[in-house]
Amino acid sequence: MATDAERVRAQETAAPIDLWTRLKYDRNWLGLWFMLPAAAFLLLFLTYPLGLGIWLSVTDTRIGRDGVFIGLENFEWLNQDPVFWLSVFNTFLYTIVASILKFALGLYLAVLLNNHMPWKAIIRAIVLLPFIVPTVLSAIAFWWIYDTQFSIISWTLTELGLISENINFLGEPNNARASVIAANIWRGIPFVAITLLAGLQTIPQSLYEAATIDGASRWQMFRHVTYPMLTPIIAVVMTFSVLFTFTDFQLIYAMTRGGPANATHLMATLSYQRAIMGGNLGEGAAISTAMIPFLLAAILFSWFGLQRRKWQQGESDD
Amino acid sequence: MAEVRIRDVRKSFGHVEVIHGVSVDIADGEFVVLVGPSGCGKSTLLRMIAGLERISDGQILIGDRVVNQVPPKERDVAMVFQNYALYPHMKVYDNMAFSLKLRGADVGDLDARVRRAADILGLTALLDRFPRQLSGGQRQRVAMGRAIVRDPQVFLFDEPLSNLDAKLRVQMRTEIKELHQRLTTTSVYVTHDQIEAMTMADRIVVMHDGIVEQIGEPLELYDNPRNTFVAGFIGSPAMNFVRGTVRANGGPGRLEAGEGVSFPLGDGWSAHDGRPVVYGIRPEHLVMAEPGQPAVDGEIAVVEPTGAETLLVSRIAGAEFQAVFRERHAFRPGERVALAPLLDKVHLFDAETGQHL
Ligand SMILES: Nc1ncnc2c1ncn2[C@@H]1O[C@H](COP(=O)(O)OP(=O)(O)OP(=O)(O)O)[C@@H](O)[C@H]1O
Ligand SMILES: [Mg+2]
Numbered sequence: 001m002a003t004d005a006e007r008v009r010a011q012e013t014a015a016p017i018d019l020w021t022r023l024k025y026d027r028n029w030l031g032l033w034f035m036l037p038a039a040a041f042l043l044l045f046l047t048y049p050l051g052l053g054i055w056l057s058v059t060d061t062r063i064g065r066d067g068v069f070i071g072l073e074n075f076e077w078l079n080q081d082p083v084f085w086l087s088v089f090n091t092f093l094y095t096i097v098a099s100i101l102k103f104a105l106g107l108y109l110a111v112l113l114n115n116h117m118p119w120k121a122i123i124r125a126i127v128l129l130p131f132i133v134p135t136v137l138s139a140i141a142f143w144w145i146y147d148t149q150f151s152i153i154s155w156t157l158t159e160l161g162l163i164s165e166n167i168n169f170l171g172e173p174n175n176a177r178a179s180v181i182a183a184n185i186w187r188g189i190p191f192v193a194i195t196l197l198a199g200l201q202t203i204p205q206s207l208y209e210a211a212t213i214d215g216a217s218r219w220q221m222f223r224h225v226t227y228p229m230l231t232p233i234i235a236v237v238m239t240f241s242v243l244f245t246f247t248d249f250q251l252i253y254a255m256t257r258g259g260p261a262n263a264t265h266l267m268a269t270l271s272y273q274r275a276i277m278g279g280n281l282g283e284g285a286a287i288s289t290a291m292i293p294f295l296l297a298a299i300l301f302s303w304f305g306l307q308r309r310k311w312q313q314g315e316s317d318d
Numbered sequence: 319m320a321e322v323r324i325r326d327v328r329k330s331f332g333h334v335e336v337i338h339g340v341s342v343d344i345a346d347g348e349f350v351v352l353v354g355p356s357g358c359g360k361s362t363l364l365r366m367i368a369g370l371e372r373i374s375d376g377q378i379l380i381g382d383r384v385v386n387q388v389p390p391k392e393r394d395v396a397m398v399f400q401n402y403a404l405y406p407h408m409k410v411y412d413n414m415a416f417s418l419k420l421r422g423a424d425v426g427d428l429d430a431r432v433r434r435a436a437d438i439l440g441l442t443a444l445l446d447r448f449p450r451q452l453s454g455g456q457r458q459r460v461a462m463g464r465a466i467v468r469d470p471q472v473f474l475f476d477e478p479l480s481n482l483d484a485k486l487r488v489q490m491r492t493e494i495k496e497l498h499q500r501l502t503t504t505s506v507y508v509t510h511d512q513i514e515a516m517t518m519a520d521r522i523v524v525m526h527d528g529i530v531e532q533i534g535e536p537l538e539l540y541d542n543p544r545n546t547f548v549a550g551f552i553g554s555p556a557m558n559f560v561r562g563t564v565r566a567n568g569g570p571g572r573l574e575a576g577e578g579v580s581f582p583l584g585d586g587w588s589a590h591d592g593r594p595v596v597y598g599i600r601p602e603h604l605v606m607a608e609p610g611q612p613a614v615d616g617e618i619a620v621v622e623p624t625g626a627e628t629l630l631v632s633r634i635a636g637a638e639f640q641a642v643f644r645e646r647h648a649f650r651p652g653e654r655v656a657l658a659p660l661l662d663k664v665h666l667f668d669a670e671t672g673q674h675l
Contacts, residue, residue: 209370210403214417214464215391224416228407 056285063279074286087270106192114200131190139254142183173263199233239302320381320471327376347502353515354525360508396465397474404449411445435467473505546672579635582612584661598665604641607658621649
């Protein structure tokens with residue numbers, strides 16, 4: 001049975017057809033029609049704010065006052081600003097340390113959860129909890145956990161006789177960095193673990209049986225079967241994890257507001273502080289815009305990482 | 319190479335026992351086929367030999383060693399899985415080399431062994447491909463290659479051909495048999511296809527509901543089935559059965575099957591006179607009756623010519639009977655036909671126990 005599109009193509013060779021029929025039946029045009037709603041949606045909700053942000057970053061707009069185009073002045077200004085560079089350093093530290101630990105712990109947890117154990121469903125549900133709790137709520141909980149006087153950690157360690165005075169979690173720069181990173185890891189692990197767990201469950205059991213008979217130890221099975229088969233999913237998960245961490249705002253803002261002495265200011269929090277609190281929309285937008293190259297780099301990295309491995313290319317018939 | 323001895327092995331999953339005491343002795347170099355209907359426990363038995371399932375009771379010996387507590391990798395067995403279980407992220411070469419690599423085999427030796435196996439199986443040109451770039455038959459061969467590079471004591475096959483199309487299945491069947499004749503490694507092969515069993519096996523183990531019904535060479539099972547299950551399972555098309563009572567007052571007897579139909583019997587059944595039995599006759603042992611020959615009358619229901627032979631389904635005493643003819647007859651559905659069983663090929667089974675008389 002010939003489809004309309006085929007009929008059109010048959011006609012194309014025979015006689016010229018009018019534009020309308022072409023727009024209605026040609027598969028390329030049809031593709032365009034089908035794509036339009038999604039494209040409009042993306043344009044409206046993604047491209048417009050992005051474009052506006054970039055535009056603001058090259059103006060001297062302040063809250064309540066339209067700005068004028070000032071070229072790269074904001075960026076030159078930022079380049080001179082040690083606080084900006086500190087926030088860049090913090091963002092990288094935060095992203096790299098948190099992502100690596102989230103990956104390692106998440107993978108470990110996923111492998112654990114993939115084993116048969118009693119109350120498997122309940123344990124899996126519990127693991128998801130940090131992910132379900134609203135970020136701000138968990139930030140407040142952490143704030144309390146890290147409190148200078150009432151910290152449960154300090155209290156426990158004191159009771160155990162390990163320390164004699166309370167730890168100043170959020171008041172001292174390096175402590176504060178470690179603390180917010182820990183909170184971010186706690187919050188980010190479920191996403192990594194559950195997604196990797198889903199990936200683990202797609203690996204056929206018979207591969208493990210084959211590996212058992214081939215003489216693989218548990219570690220060798222992980223190294224030669226599990227890990228390579230999981231790499232495509234790891235690439236996806238870690239890209240998202242890095243993007244989320246790099247652009248993190250809520251957790252920091254609720255816990256430290258960038259303090260002490262800007263030690264935990266990330267680019268996102270600094271941007272917010274300068275733009276909204278300080279009113280310098282142009283400068284704040286410039287800080288956000290400065291994140292774009294790094295995010296693009298991460299996306300490109302994952303683009304190549306995500307490219308389907310040679311062994312998975314194309315459809316497979318089993 | 320080694321012999322495999324299975325001694326009164328039982329297997330339970332939870333409280334359900336699925337293998338109820340199976341004993342089989344497999345000689346060194348023998349090709350034994352485990353056959354039986356789906357769910358009879360063939361795979362479970364094979365996996366116990368491989369070490370993938372714990373043995374609930376009894377013993378399995380490979381060579382002279384009881385392997386109940388021996389982990390799979392020390393049993394020196396290789397297994398070919400139904401879905402092949404090739405590692406999708408490894409090329410054919412690496413799939414085949416994997417077990418040797420894990421053993422820390424010398425690189426030169428490893429390479430030589432992989433290439434020799436590839437050569438035997440005609441895989442040399444494919445060594446650089448990933449499994450997904452292979453056809454079903456090629457994958458099947460890689461799975462076998464993975465088994466033979468190791469030169470194990472025992473090969474285990476779990477329905478290795480069931481994912482292939484009919485033609486390829488016949489071809490691979492021959493290849494596996496040739497391979498076995500060449501390597502003479504003790505092999506245990508699981509299938510639910512009795513033709514595969516008949517054509518490949520040195521000996522067949524017929525299983526049913528977790529027990530062994532009969533063990534024997536293919537033709538022995540065909541000629542002397544121990545009970546109705548084996549008789550019905552081995553041979554295709556399957557043996558015809560009819561229930562009835564033996565009548566043998568001196569001379570040649572007959573089987574009264576009810577509705578006034580009776581089947582001819584040979585001499586020597588007088589001891590069973592009056593006994594309720596199951597009468598079995600294979601389709602290929604029914605011939606067109608000569609005039610005067612003891613025969614049974616039926617109505618032709620279906621005629622299925624396959625070229626080499628013709629399958630005739632006829633209705634006798636309300637039951638369907640299959641007969642196979644190599645010569646051509648002009649059968650027409652609805653006509654009547656007189657079929658004569660070859661009297662020395664008739665099997666009688668006890669009506670209650672199903673045991674061969
Ligand atoms: N892991 C398991 N847990 C519980 N019961 C099982 C398990 N594996 C198999 N069984 C049961 O054991 C019996 C034998 O299964 P098995 O897989 O050995 O059958 P099979 O003869 O290989 O059948 P098939 O030809 O369909 O592969 C079946 O009744 C099955 O339901
Ligand atoms: Mg099976």
